[in-house]
Each structure stands twice: as structure tokens, then as C-alpha cells.
Amino acid sequence: MQLHAAVSEAPSNPSRSDRRWVRHALELLEAEAGRSGWTPLLPFRVKGLEGVDLYLKDESLHPTGSLKHRLARSLFMHGLCNGDIRRGTTIIEASSGSTAVSEAYFAQILDLPFVAVLPRATSPEKIALIRRFGGGVHVVDDPTEVVGTAQGLAEGGDGYFMDQFTYASQATDWRRDNIASELFGQMSRERHPIPDWVVVGAGTGGTSTCIARHARYQGIGSNIAVVDPEGSAFYEGWRRKDTGFVTCTPSRIEGIGRTRVEPSFVPNLIDEMIQVADGASVAAMRWASDLLGRRVGPSTGTNLWGALQLAVRMSASSRQGSIVTLICDTGDRYASTYYDDDWVTGRGIDPAPWVKTLDRFRLGGAPAAPAA
Template identity: 45%
Template sequence: MIDGWAAEAVARLDREREDAGPTPLRDFPLPEAWGVRLRLKDESAQPTGGLKHRLARALFAQAIASGRITEGTTVVDATGGPMAVAEAYFARLLGLPYIAVMPKKSSGAGVERLGGTCRYVDPPLAVYEQAARLSEEIGGHHLDHYRSAAEVDWRGASLADELFGQVGDCPRWIVAGAGTGATSAAIGRLLRARGLRGRLAVADPENSAYFPGWATGAPDYATGMPSRIEGVGRPRMEPAFDSAVVDLVVPVPDAASVAAARHVRQVTGLAVGAATGTNLWAALELITRMRDRGERGEVVGVIGDAGERHLATCHDDAWAAARGLDWRPYAERLRDLLGEP
């Protein structure tokens, strides 16, 4: 039987979801003659400003309902960036201590602003072992979001459910990035469960295992190299990634992701992260193929990470140069494609 604290905690998560409301679909301008409409699902409108917000909420709800998180439980996870911020947000909402175990060179400022604690680990791949060990030592709960995302009960609140309620007629393509892989899996499964004609493409950055793993059919494919694009790409095929529901994986050069992120900012004013650039570049590849075949219709992509902090990352020339990312040739290709001066 669920106890009083757990019932109130789950109700609080449900109220938070209702208060947050649906995130908007934003039109991205394309030449009218193409006959293709591109819309971006703007997950940066979530309270923590990113795509990981929904997953973090679902993970907390499931762990509470199953009794793994109880009143006062310290929640631990091996994570950084938007996922760590989202988890810290929900831990504070529920009055729970939270510890993010992350690589030594990461910034935990967002977690600490929300009252969480950061433990820094070197080498980076040791974060998983250290998070599991720490959780056991203190009697906490290891959220383990990469594994847990494969099992999470979205309770009707996934991006996929919301998206299909907004778009009306199903788009020809839906384009998503893959971190844990949970979002693309939810979209792909819903497409098939409802018998919709739309197809799912995953946009994948350099060093990620998803494109080669999908292309070769190897569920345990691993590159062993971290993605340079925050929020998407993994050095291994994660349990939540469902290759069977993915119609196409589009590999995207990291410098192209930077150029496309900058282009989104020029068009919309949103300082998106490079992961949104990855998504846009893949969407435009698909749209170009549609245009060349004379196909009309709609493509929907995802903005998952807009925020002022990205002005110091992919929108900053010095940041890009320090990582060897020459985005200018790709920016020129975008201008030529879209007929811009």
C-alpha cells in the first residue's frame, strides 16, 4: 500500500506537470516553393529548460510508487548537464536530498543552485560505479537514469503523447536526438501502436554509438568515446534505445550542429544548444530529400535545450575554436540551402 508521503509526493508531481502545461510547436521558416512545413517542439519551455524534465519527473514518480524512494531518501545519480538539473529540481520539489556524481571537469552550478550536491569523479567513466557505491554506502536510491529510462512508466505524460495531440495529421517525419533513447523509443512505439504513417529519424552526433549500432544491428555496439554535443549521443547503446522502432538514424558532424544551433538563434531568437542544431541539421537533410522528390508535408523536430548559458558554448567563437569545430562552412551551406544572403 502506498503511504501518505508517497501519495502526496506523486500528487505533487502530477500538479507540477499540469502547471507546466504543454510546450509549444514553433514554425521554422522554409522556402514556400518547397511545400514542406518544419515545426520545432520547444521543450526549452519546461521549468528546467530542457527535454530531460519529463524523464526526470517520470523517474521520480515510478521510484516513489514502487517504494524505492521514501520520505527523506537521498537520491543519487551519475549525470550532469540538463538531466542533473532536472533531477535536482524534482528532489527539491519533494524535499529530498540529491547528489549528482559527475566528471571532474563538469560544472555543477545548476545543481547547487537548486540545493543539490555534486561529487566530482575522475576518470569520467568512473561516475557510474561511484554513484552506485555512494548510494549503497549512504542507504540512498541510485536513480540510474540510463537504465531506468528503459523501464519508466510515463503515465500518459510523455512528449510523444503530447506531440501527437498537437500536430493533428501525422507528420511525414519526426526527428529526435537520443541521449538515454527514451524519447525516440516513446515516439516510435506510439507511431506503430496507432498505425500512423509518419516515420521516426534519430539525429546522431560524432562519436555516438547509435548510428553504427543501428546500421549494423548490434545492440551492444560501443565507441568508448564521449559525445561533444551535450544531451545527445552516447559511447554505448543504452537500454532505453529501441532500434526496432527507428526508421532512420542520421549522422551529423559536430561542426554542423554548431552552425545549425546558431541558425536557430538567428531565426527564432532562442539561444539553443548544439543538440538542437544536431536535430535541425538532420531535419533539413530529410526535407531536402522530400523537396528533391517533389514530396509535400510536415516534419517535426525538437528544441530541447534553449538557454542563456549556451551563449558561452556553441554560440561563442572561442568555445568552438577550442574544440576544433569549424562551423563556418556548414553555416554557408545552410544559407545556400535556404536561399539566404
């Protein structure tokens, strides 16, 4: 009798149409994933580091210009399958900009309202992109307040706080179809197919967590190094094994470095952390942009500085091998900030002392031949 009642009620159950909408939304996201495809892995051989092959996985080539494209899609899928995102749900996110650009793009695909809570220092180019994808922008003066403000807006207005910092490591499937499976797969025919190091920065920590978990899952012996800008909590949290560690010095390298150890960062999984001076990040960003013939963002400079340090260390101990790092985003979105000398000086960042070190390294010759 009860079963009969349940069955006969089902067609008029409003959750049915909700479920249909969710299914349709997931199909739209899967279709987008199919269109977006893999990002290229570029050899970046540098004179002075013979024997160590450096590679850049170019995440700037996603449709929304950064590695956050993958995360944004995963966060929407996570929210949809958890029943948190429904037809008409307003999505709210705390971001330093890149995640918000990507989420605005996906919100537009799903026809959902979107509001980004951003620190005032966020580059105007990113804000323009969020608006171009139909998103709203809420700017806060104190960068440590973006999460609390986003949470408050969601609770006060019946929206859904996406919360990349908590959910990045849960929403991303670290077993398959992710940045790590692509990267290790692309390396498989190279001269040194198992990277000695994979070097990434941490904003949520999700990218490092995904790559490290995937390497363990697949039995790949690569070490994971995380580069961290001045004043960020990740380095000290890792060194002291204290996930409650906090600082009061907001990062000056957009996208990476946090004042607390975010829940998606898993210190146990990280083999080495490298603190990188902000001047070195900016110097390496410009150096790489010159060599590549196109602009990359400041966190890519941080990655390269760390990768070069590890490469020099390998070279000095006559160790041959490979290192992979990421082009995290395009430099076009920093034309009026990190590529503007006055802006950089005004932030108290001085790249000059680091330029000489980088001048030692120039682009190398042809891609290495495969091992005989």
C-alpha cells in the same frame, strides 16, 4: 486468527506512514504536472524547402528548461511507486547535466537530498542551476565513469541511483500524456497532420523510444529518425543491429551521444539514423538561434541539421509533407561553452564549413494554410 493479528497490527505498521508520504509525494508531482502544461509546437518554415513544413516542439519552455523535465518527473514517480524512494532517500544520478537540473528541481519539491554525478566538461551554467535547486555535484574526469561512480555512491551511502539510462524507457508512459501524444495531437489541424518524419537525438534513447512506441500504439505512420553526433555508439549499434556496441569517443554534443548503446534505446524502433558532424551541430545551433531570436542548445542544432537533410530529400523528390523536431533545451546554459568561439575551437570543433550550407536556408513566409 492470523487475519485478526494482521488487521490489528496494521495501525502501528511503520510502512503506513511511509505509504502516506509516498502518496503525498505523488500528489505533489501530479500538481506540478498540472502547472507545467504542454509545450508549444512552432512552425519553422524555411525558404528553399517549399512544400515541406518544419515544426519545432519547444521543450526548452519547461520550468527546468529542457525535455528532461518530463523524464525527471517520470523517474521520481517510478522510484516512488517501486518503493525505492522514501522520505529522506538521497537521490543520486549520472547525467550530462540536463536531467540532473530537472531532478534537482523535483528533489527540492519533495524535500529529498540530491547528488548529480557529472563529467568535468559539463557547462558551468548547468552546475549552477543544479546548486540553485539545492542539489550537490560530484564531478568525474572520465565521462565514461559517471554511471559507475553514481552507482558506487548510491551503494556506499545508502542512496538511490535513479539510473535514467536504464529506466527512461520504462518510467515513461508511452501510451498517453507524453511528448508524443502532445506532438501528434498538436499536428492534427496542420496542412500535413501526419509528420513524414519525427527527428530526435538520443542520450538515454528514451525520447525516441517513447515517440516510436506511441506512434505504433496509435497507428500513426510517421517515421522516426535519430540524429547522432560523431563517435557515438548509437549509430553503429543500430546499423550493425548490435546493442552491445561500444566506442571510446565520448560525445562532444552535450546531452546526446553515448559510448555504449544504452538500454533505453531500442534500435528496432528507429527507421533511420543520421550521423551529424559536431561542426554541423554547432553551426545549425547558431543558425537556428539567429532565426528564432533566442538561443537554443547544441543538440537542437543536431536535430535541425538532420531535419533539414530529410526535408531536402523530400523536396528533391517533389514530396510534400511535414517534419517535426525538438528544441531540446535553451542555449542560455551554453553561453560560456558552445557560444564561445574559443571554447569551440579548443574542443577541436569547426562550424565554418557548414555555415555556407545553412546560409541557403532562410526563414520562410506565413504559416501554411490548411488543406482545402
